[in-house]
Amino acid sequence: MSNKNINRLFEALTPTTEQKEKMFHNILVQSKDENNRHREYTLSKRFRPVVLASVLILFLATTAFAAAYAGLDETFMKFLNPVNHEQAEHLSNGAYVIDKQMKNEKGTLNIKQVIGDSNLTYILMDFTAREGTVLNAARYRFEDVTMNTDQQFQSTGFKVLDDGSPNDNKISLIMNIMTKNSIAGKAVQLKLKGLQAADPLPGIFETVIPGTWETNIKLDFKDYSTLYPVEQDINMFGYKAVLKTISASPISITLKIESESLKEINKAAGEQKEIDKNEYLDSCPVTIKFKDGTSETTTIFNGLSSSDFINEQMVTIKTFENVINDKEIVSIVFFDKEIPIKKSY
Secondary structure, three states: OOHHHHHHHHHHHOOOHHHHHHHHHHHHHHHHHHHHHHOOOOOOOOOHHHHHHHHHHHHHHHHHHHHHOOOOOHHHHHHHOOOOHHHHHHHHHHOEEEEEEEEEOOEEEEEEEEEEOOOEEEEEEEEEEOOOOOOOOOEEEEEEEEEOOOOOOEEEEEEEEOOOOOOOOEEEEEEEEEEOOOOOOEEEEEEEEEEEEEOOOOOOOEEEEEEEEEEEEEEOOOOOOEEEEEEEEEEEOOEEEEEEEEEEOOOEEEEEEEOOOHHHHHHHHOOOOEEEOOEEEOOOOEEEEEOOOOEEEOOEOOEEEEEEOOOOEEEEEEEOOOOOOHHHEEEEEEOOEEEEOOOOO
């Protein structure tokens, strides 16, 4: 979708003042109907303020809940680039507003929103440095990231977004967290240390703003994933394995595999072959086939692969530059097997 269409979509998904007033009116009417239905006597004047106060509290609580899931930030929407209006609405419905600020003498970090699925979480944040500082490097990240997700493994990374003002003291970042299982609903402590900057590859990251930013946040997003049990034998580099499950969402595809030959499979896969600066071939590619006859193959590796040799389990997460239309997937090809994706799973 173009930026122009995304802007229109963003406006369409944002409630108007008239819609908010209508919500309040409907709550009042509903409250009145409920009172008439359950109470046979007329409220005296001294009780009416109590009822109105209760209705107001209900309205404020409803508004606060709605605000927490008020839709995607426009910068977030442009980063995801949904394929159509329905997907944009689906993504908006799953977003959770955090809106927490961490301030010190070096700068302010604003944690804005979070979205995610069973294995990938995106957090949108803004960093604002002191007046007079220019943040215009090609890449940014934090030197050290601590997040207590209680996961067996996790991987984090950062991507700087185009916020329309490249030469000011503010940047927008997406932090991605890849984990074995979903962290939706988790309350975590997030600690970020030392903002680093780098030129385009092969530029080296250097700390440009020292300091620590720490807070507690709730990752109360709605999991986008659909889990498909598979339980099918597959052949990986000549070794037997079992594809246990596939988890699909607009932002990632995750496969969970079991094999008694996991060490041999990893050895056969070998080291990833670098084809460009920080670009590597995917040694275990996945091909996604869609209803319209098109397909997408993960030729370049983006994501995470982790092997647990003790429990003989492998998890491989495939991410995409833009979101995919997971509702239109008809099958997924992995090594020698094409797995139909059906709602009956």
